[in-house]
Amino acid sequence: MQMEQIVALCKRRGFLFQSSEIYGGLNGFWDYGPLGVLLKRNVKDAWWNDMITSHNELVISNGAPGTYDMTGLDSSIIMHPQVWKCSGHYDLFHDYMVDCRESKKRYRYDHVIGRFVTAKKRGEDGKPSTEIRIFVTTIETENTQSALEDAALKFFALRKKDTETLKWEGTIQSIATLPDFNEVLAPDAKHIGTLTQPREFNLMFKTIIGALGNDDDAAFLRPETAQGIFVNFKNVCDCMRVRVPFGIAQVGKSFRNEITPRNFTFRSREFEQMEIEFFCHPSQSAEWYKYWRDYRFAWYIKLGLANERLQLREHNADELSHYSCGTADIEYQFPFLPQGEYGELEGIAHRGDFDLRSHIEGKLVKEGEQLVLEKLPNNQPKYRGSGKDLSYYDDLTKERYIPHVIEPSAGADRATLAFLCEAYNVDSVPDEKGQLQERVYLKFHPRIAPIKVAVFPLVKKDGMPEAATEIYSELKKNFSAFYDDKGAVGRRYRRQDEIGTPFCVTIDGQTLQDETITLRDRDSLKQIRLKKNELVTELKNRL
């Protein structure tokens, strides 16, 4: 319910629009409107500023205090196809999907869940006939059991009051655990046994380079920004003369042909990532992994996400990627998820030397505890690496080694969505006649609020618009500001509250006499009067 209101507000107030809406939209793609682009840019800027430009964290590593370098990069979206062969994405970056022959819908194999139920199906004459046992399915909903009951009632042509004739067996489980699909009722089907066997589906978008290109010229839109960093590791080391430990950061678009994009921008086919690859000495990587896990978690809280809606979840050994020695997800209780469930905001992975070694040697696979080059039956490497030396030489210790990598990988769209959901608040405030009115407001942290300050002349006469425009021009030099002189002032406040503007400045009759203005705070609703020439400093302090 709350999610529907957030989605409606996003459209109404220009945060997010469905892509190509006038043509009916395109599933999995979104456009950021005039306020959305500011919000998302503020999120990315806050990340870039805190992680790269202004970071000066003092860390204790191997018992010694020190800091570390952070640099940036903006690599291309389309890279040499060999990048994806060596990284493993070409062979391994896929999901399994099942199709329903009846509804023509496609589902992610691991998302279809259900339970066995037995009941008597009504015949053509409306009388219960043979007893059947089927596995009824749905895709994760807020209330899975009631969705299953509805589907079962429909299938058995029973009414709600016959619910007790449904006999449920076992607990809810994924169809991935079933031996065959003949007795499965697909989520949107009327008949059983309509699901196809699961098929692999590579998530990378394919494109062809060149006007006359054929399949040999196939290239891929990057599914992550990380690989652009690994293939530039040597370039950055050489030009920046950075010393390990250091990090390279990148913000940019990534593309995944998700089978079931959903939950607003949470799972899209085109999205932005904010990734850091942090290179460190193998003997210190476990320590750096913990550092980045905790540091990134604290960042979300600093920018306004509530601690009680966030969790840091360490992956179990069986969840870890083949190269990873440790991964933690930062997860948030998005309002579209069932009560108590969390969705991933960011993953922090200890990737060992997997990536740099893959780009040196070729695609690696795990053999026991070792990573070894994957070979064809004729003993040739399956995919050859660059053969370039991507090791690091420490001229102080005279040691040459391949650094280990810690990767904090965040989604800019997911972070933006989480900040939007967290900011959504409803309270009641008295209107001009003293009657309580519901107020919807976005309680953004001032750093990410799209508009920092709005300026209103109380009325559109008596020199107030002129005085207000002058103040507005001054504020615009420092902040993202907005001028509004339309309608009652109370309504103008509500409009700003609804888009999360932390401060409103009103110019009234008194301003013209003593050069004071009122400054209103979005959250406390408190208003103070101050001299107009103190306004910029006051706002800078508060922001």
Ligand code: GAP
């Ligand atoms: N380089 C590692 C990597 O890409 P990931 O967990 O696949 O790891 C990192 O992606 C982050 O990117 C996720 O935590 C999420 O915030 C974001 N992300 C991934 N797939 C997404 C999608 N389909 N839509 C929106 N954001 C996505």
